[in-house]
Amino acid sequence: MTKTSTAPVLSVRELNRATLARQLLLRRATLSATDAVAHLVGLQAQNVKPPYHALAARLEGFAPQELSAAMETREAVRIVTLRSTIHTHTADDCLTLRPLVQAARERELYGFRQGLAGVDLDRLAAVARELVEVRPRTMKQLREALLAEWPDADPSALAVAARCRLPLVQVTPRGLWGRSGQVALTTAEHWLGRPSQPAPAPDATVLRYLGAFGPASVKDMQTWAGLTRLREVFERLRPQLVTFADERGAELFDLPHAPRPAADTPAPARLLPEFDNLLLSHADRSRVVPAHHKGRTWQGNQAYPALLVDGFLAGVWRLEETGGRSVLTVEPFGTLTGRQRAEVTGEAARMLAVLGGPAPYDVRFGTVVRAG
Numbered sequence: 001m002t003k004t005s006t007a008p009v010l011s012v013r014e015l016n017r018a019t020l021a022r023q024l025l026l027r028r029a030t031l032s033a034t035d036a037v038a039h040l041v042g043l044q045a046q047n048v049k050p051p052y053h054a055l056a057a058r059l060e061g062f063a064p065q066e067l068s069a070a071m072e073t074r075e076a077v078r079i080v081t082l083r084s085t086i087h088t089h090t091a092d093d094c095l096t097l098r099p100l101v102q103a104a105r106e107r108e109l110y111g112f113r114q115g116l117a118g119v120d121l122d123r124l125a126a127v128a129r130e131l132v133e134v135r136p137r138t139m140k141q142l143r144e145a146l147l148a149e150w151p152d153a154d155p156s157a158l159a160v161a162a163r164c165r166l167p168l169v170q171v172t173p174r175g176l177w178g179r180s181g182q183v184a185l186t187t188a189e190h191w192l193g194r195p196s197q198p199a200p201a202p203d204a205t206v207l208r209y210l211g212a213f214g215p216a217s218v219k220d221m222q223t224w225a226g227l228t229r230l231r232e233v234f235e236r237l238r239p240q241l242v243t244f245a246d247e248r249g250a251e252l253f254d255l256p257h258a259p260r261p262a263a264d265t266p267a268p269a270r271l272l273p274e275f276d277n278l279l280l281s282h283a284d285r286s287r288v289v290p291a292h293h294k295g296r297t298w299q300g301n302q303a304y305p306a307l308l309v310d311g312f313l314a315g316v317w318r319l320e321e322t323g324g325r326s327v328l329t330v331e332p333f334g335t336l337t338g339r340q341r342a343e344v345t346g347e348a349a350r351m352l353a354v355l356g357g358p359a360p361y362d363v364r365f366g367t368v369v370r371a372g
Contacts, residue, residue: 043277064177106164
């Protein structure tokens with residue numbers, strides 16, 4: 001951890017407010033859905049609904065159909081990028097950010113090397129590209145087709161190798177609001193009708209990261225991107241940036257004119273989806289996750305949507321739509337004041353109205369039913 005003794009110190013609450021401002025969570029923005037996705041450098045999208053929930057928390061006047069239309073017209077796509085996880089990106093970012101993290105995808109293959117013994121990965125990429133560009137394939141279909149070419153290989157490793165080597169997007173109707181579809185894959189270039197672009201300079205991506213997640217350390221950005229060896233990039237950019245220290249002495253970088261609101265700036269209650277990047281994009285998550293709540297949004301491999309109160313993780317929530325009725329249950333981790341409870345109730349009612357689920361709907365405080 002880099003130490004600094006001269007830079008101004010930012011308290012946890014100051015870091016919290018600065019990050020919430022960049023994340024459009026202090027006040028809702030009037031951006032379009034695609035502009036918001038671009039500003040946030042993508043949205044976690046392991047499941048279909050989280051990107052919609054993420055934008056409902058951040059945008060004024062958002063309607064789920066707006067993002068769904070962008071997916072249908074191929075202005076936005078679902079693809080594995082940062083941290084080897086599925087993200088919703090704009091088409092432009094899909095074609096540039098995926099090349100930026102390609103080295104990390106190559107390293108991912110190291111864990112599958114035994115199952116790929118004797119497999120020419122360049123030829124595998126060419127065969128897989130031809131398969132998915134003839135028609136989109138499910139992972140099962142891709143595994144079976146590749147196994148016919150390499151019968152002695154591990155079929156799962158073959159499919160992972162294709163995903164790592166190629167920029168495979170999930171084609172619609174997967175990802176559309178109110179519709180369903182299994183995961184079927186083709187290449188980004190084929191789906192978008194244009195070639196991948198050269199990977200952006202890491203410098204440009206550092207600046208975008210700071211604009212959406214700063215102030216931040218080198219380790220923070222490496223955690224967000226799933227990349228390593230970014231120290232030299234930050235050092236190259238140092239003359240353009242300002243520096244701070246957190247309360248533990250770690251050096252933080254930031255854009256000179258980025259918002260850094262006062263620690264006492266009000267932070268309204270927000271309901272975030274599972275895997276929201278706000279909770280995953282820093283090596284030190286204490287700016288949002290109090291130490292005594294660390295790990296409480298997870299149970300095994302299951303993540304739960306997060307409740308923010310006063311800018312910090314304060315509970316989880318669950319939305320169920322059954323029997324023609326929407327029920328949103330909030331489980332606070334501690335006691336809420338009357339004002340906080342009313343604020344959470346209002347935010348939950350707003351989200352239900354935005355999402356347009358079955359009416360009537362209820363907002364309840366209780367215990368979120370856990371899997372397993």
